[in-house]
Amino acid sequence: FSSTPAVFSITFTWLPPSIPNGIIIQYNLTVYNINTGATTTYIINSLQDSYIVNFNSSQRYDAYLSAGTVAGYGPPAYVFGRTAPNLPGAVIILNTEALNASTVQLTWLTVSQQNVNITHYIVSVSKYEGEKLYNRNISVSSDLQVIVNGFAGEVPYVATVKAFNDLGQVILSNQTIVFTEEEVPPSPTNIRVLRLNGTHINISWSLIPITEARGFIQSYLIRYQTNDDRKRQIYIVSVPATDSSVVIDG
Secondary structure, eight states: OEEEEOSSEEEEEOOOOSSOSSOOOEEEEEEEETTTOOEEEEEEETTOSEEEEEOOTTOEEEEEEEEEETTEEOOOEEEEEEOOOOOOOOEEEEEEEEEETTEEEEEEEEOOOTTOOEEEEEEEEEETTSOEEEEEEEETTSOSEEEEEOOOTTOOEEEEEEEEETTSOEEEOOOEEEOSOOOOOOOOEEEEEEEOSSSEEEEEEEOOOTTTSSSOOOEEEEEEEOOOSSOOOEEEEEEETTOOEEEEEO
């Protein structure tokens, strides 16, 4: 008689008694949840040699299995164990607030999940290209915020928060890019104009990389004018920051 615990279930397996003393007609499986005090009994068909029980994560249990004949149940076999812990929810950085040109306040929370024991967080901040600025353990009893100094203006940094459970397992947050100061970005490069037909042209350019952008690019503006002596008109087209080309009609 053995058990294999997972996060939300336990799989029990067994072999028939070596001395059945009759025809086995059913099995009696009793599972006791040590954490909650709940006891559940399962009557199982004699043809089965395994059974899956739903259980909460990080819960300790005792289990007893008896084989039954028409004369009654024999002495029980015994196993004990604990279901696996659920991993922490994904850490979400709610706010990255620049307090001044060199200081940022990071605030976060954790998506709650049942029976998760988060022991601590690790907060780290690095330059976008890799140089580490800050790395610190934060206990769960603390306010879930830190103030980080030493930023340089117009330089992108990456802030990360990790939540650890009691087995040392971790789920990382999505990386969050932080600027303390933003300035006017440089001009795009590799601008090209391609005639598609008599009325359409394609304008393309290279996206400005985050390490050179001096802040978050919101959009690209394309300004062009008609070359008609009778009626010159100026047009401006706004393109999302993720796009690197646009088709102009007319």
